Amino acid sequence: MTRKTALITGASRGLGRALARELARDGWNLIIDARGAAALDAAADDLTALGGAVTAIAGDVADGAHRSALAAAAGDGLDLLVNNASTLGTTPMPRLADQPVRDLADAFATNVLGPLALVQAFLPTLRERRGAVLNITSDAAVEGYETWGGYGSTKAALEQLSNVLAAEEPGIAVWWADPGEMRTDMLRAAGEDADAAPPPEEAAAALHRLITDRRPSGRYQVSDLATAPAESGPSSQNDTAGARAQGGPEAPEAVAGRGGR
Numbered sequence: 025m026t027r028k029t030a031l032i033t034g035a036s037r038g039l040g041r042a043l044a045r046e047l048a049r050d051g052w053n054l055i056i057d058a059r060g061a062a063a064l065d066a067a068a069d070d071l072t073a074l075g076g077a078v079t080a081i082a083g084d085v086a087d088g089a090h091r092s093a094l095a096a097a098a099g100d101g102l103d104l105l106v107n108n109a110s111t112l113g114t115t116p117m118p119r120l121a122d123q124p125v126r127d128l129a130d131a132f133a134t135n136v137l138g139p140l141a142l143v144q145a146f147l148p149t150l151r152e153r154r155g156a157v158l159n160i161t162s163d164a165a166v167e168g169y170e171t172w173g174g175y176g177s178t179k180a181a182l183e184q185l186s187n188v189l190a191a192e193e194p195g196i197a198v199w200w201a202d203p204g205e206m207r208t209d210m211l212r213a214a215g216e217d218a219d220a221a222p223p224p225e226e227a228a229a230a231l232h233r234l235i236t237d238r239r240p241s242g243r244y245q246v247s248d249l250a251t252a253p254a255e256s257g258p259s260s261q262n263d264t265a266g267a268r269a270q271g272g273p274e275a276p277e278a279v280a281g282r283g284g285r
């Protein structure tokens with residue numbers, strides 16, 4: 025059987041690493057990145073031990089030369105692009121009145137423009153292979169949490185890019201998913217009680233189901249993914265055409281969300 029290939033950005037720790045472990049156990053070829061080379065190499069060793077064929081490339085998703093290296097590594101094609109790497113931007117997180125605009129521009133470069141550039145780079149192979157894009161967002165994209173306006177606005181932009189991409193590319197699956205709060209460095213850096221949050225492995229298992237069930241294009245929350253495909257669908261979608269194109273079920277109306285960032 026031909027092994028499928030996935031690129032997961034930000035896979036040296038947290039959700040990206042946990043999802044990479046899920047796919048490695050399924051025998052996917054993996055391309056992973058993160059800026060810190062030592063942690064990335066450690067993650068690659070771990071994934072290789074699980075049976076995955078792993079290419080690890082250290083770099084910043086906001087850097088065009090790094091993105092070119094990722095594209096070159098997937099020379100034989102790509103079946104799944106997971107835009108997971110992300111920054112909170114300014115920390116401690118400021119109110120919008122105090123948000124340094126330069127920092128916010130940098131956050132958009134990492135959380136929105138890098139992911140879009142990767143989508144553009146891989147669309148030809150994703151179309152050819154009827155592949156999928158999974159963009160990791162946040163409920164901060166849609167909720168009005170004080171001090172989360174900078175980060176939240178980047179995630180809102182990523183969500184709307186995903187929404188339009190799903191309409192424009194019915195031949196591939198486009199998912200944008202809110203993982204909910206997770207016990208990771210990012211939540212700790214945000215000043216939240218990360219120890220009270222579930223481990224990223226729980227969200228990764230839910231996202232693994234999203235991928236293997238090949239749900240219709242749309243927005244998902246990990247809490248929705250605990251149920252069978254026939255019982256749940258995206259919490260928002262424009263994807264009647266997308267669902268038809270994938271042979272997936274017509275999705276039901278919006279479902280209630282859960283807390284998280």
Ligand SMILES: NC(=O)c1ccc[n+]([C@@H]2O[C@H](COP(=O)([O-])OP(=O)(O)OC[C@H]3O[C@@H](n4cnc5c(N)ncnc54)[C@H](OP(=O)(O)O)[C@@H]3O)[C@@H](O)[C@H]2O)c1
Pocket residue numbers: 033034035036037038039040057058059060061063083084085086107108109110111134160161162163202203204205206207208209210211221224284285
């Ligand atoms: N944690 C939560 O509660 C929560 C809630 C909602 C949504 N999310 C979203 O879930 C996703 C994963 O978050 P997480 O909590 O797992 O974060 P995390 O533990 O901080 O891990 C982030 C990963 O991304 C890498 N990374 C960060 N910036 C990068 C860049 N510019 N280029 C390449 N790699 C980069 C990090 O490695 P380096 O630092 O070495 O680059 C690391 O591997 C993010 O999209 C986040 O916004 C998280």
